[in-house]
Amino acid sequence: MPSTDTAPVAPKNAYYEIRALPGKGYGCIAIQNISRGTRILTDAPLLIVPMADYMKTDIELAFSSLASAQKALYFSLHSGHGQPASAWPSQIHPSVPARERQRIEEQHAARTGKEATLISIFQTNCMEMGAGAAVFPYAVRFNHSCNPNACFSWNAAIGKETIHTMRDIKEGEEVTISYVDMEHDKRLRAWELRHYGFVCDCPACGDEDDEKSFAFESAERRLQVQELDRETRLLRGFKLTEGAKQPAFANKLLKMAVLLQGEGCWDARLAGVFFDIALVCEYNGDYKMGVLAGEKALQIKRGCQGIDFPNFKRHAEAVERIKASRRREMGEAHGWKALDCSSS
Ligand SMILES: [Zn+2]
Structure with a gap:
């Protein structure tokens, strides 16, 4: 969080600068239009x-x-x-x-x-x-929003915290990150944010009783993501092949991906959901869908963490493997395999 006492500085940066905001201390304001998936800061730890x-x-x-x-x-x-x-x-x-x-x-x-x-x-x-x-002395300058337009990651490969944009941001718009887990409801978020000493007034913290409001829609999405996460969590990671055997599993992950996108969370969590969908499709021999989900996972991961993120290469290799299976499948469908055999 920016200090309210002395004007903080941002490192020399083409994307944003720190400006005083009425009633809000300081904030990081975009000084040009920034596309989604842009790395706007790398920051070495101070302490x-x-x-x-x-x-x-x-x-x-x-x-x-x-x-x-x-x-x-x-x-x-x-x-x-x-x-x-x-x-x-x-x-x-x-x-x-x-x-x-x-x-x-x-x-x-x-x-x-x-x-x-x-x-x-x-x-x-x-x-x-x-x-x-x-x-991180500069990453902490970004204000919080429960519906942020940027996200942060600790990148151990480069020894820096990174900030990437999750949406297209217009010049003059504030760049925000979330200090809390997106799955948490408004009450829990408010409690967590009290530790930072402020009350959040972002669109997601508006009037949840008004069915036409963003806060209402956001609360619904978060609740559903929470339920789907609970239902799928134990079948992800090293137990993914067990999940892959359940007919409804991939659909639950897909539903979660749709909800996260609806909330604007183009972050590592969303990339992880698409990556798991790709692996489940691979396991079930649906390589066409596997390639689509895998490419989507890489695109999001690139945008929110960068290709230098420690496990990016491993994910990219897995997607290449699925693509190779798809190419083989297409080749077989066109009789290329038979041709190869007869010529050898
Ligand atoms: Zn909020």
Whole structure:
């Protein structure tokens, strides 16, 4: 999140710049029309904490090794401190182990404290990075929307966080990312966003009772994606061949893909759904459909993560394999195989 105190800067960038927005602090505004699937930022981590359940001392240790300019950059980032203590649970269950209790207390103190601290800045700005979390000084400048037009990924191959656009963005439009999981409903999102110290007013957080509103449609889509995800999750990954044997499985994935596209989520999740559809089709010998789904998966993956993303090559090879099967199938249909045999 952009700081509301000092004007933040973006790295020299042809795509966007940081501008003050009335009543909203700062935001990243497109300075040209940007097509969907454009990488608009690669950002090296400023401060890395290699574990998910970090303590205050872990952040202090990471911070102590920074150069003074990096320390100043860290403290220029937004902090979600100063929240009312009454907004957060005041009791910790007696069964919570001592270390976790200390962790919760440290987090609570940072959120409700009077000034920005190492931990309050980390809470507000950290993003997942492998098994831990990191603060990326420029990626954090993007404001949140539950219906964002850009997405972020940690790319371990290049050691950078990337931001890619998920839609065509017009010059003057704000570029946003989502800090929360798209499957979460409005109430859960609001709770999660409180950790950042703000209330979201994006179109998806509008009046869900108005059946003509985007918020209503969005809530419906999220609910359905959640159900389909629950029904298919255990049959994806290494159990995909089991899923492939179920007649309704591919249709459920296809339905999920349609819903995600309807919500504008042209991200790694959507690419993953199309990739699984391709593998299921391959398993069932439907190579024509497999090629279509596979190409779609690669197109989306390229657009939201880039071809240098660690597992892109593996996905591209799988799609090539399906294409080869399709070519063989077409060849056999035209009797080419018989011709090959007779000439050898
Ligand atoms: Zn929202």
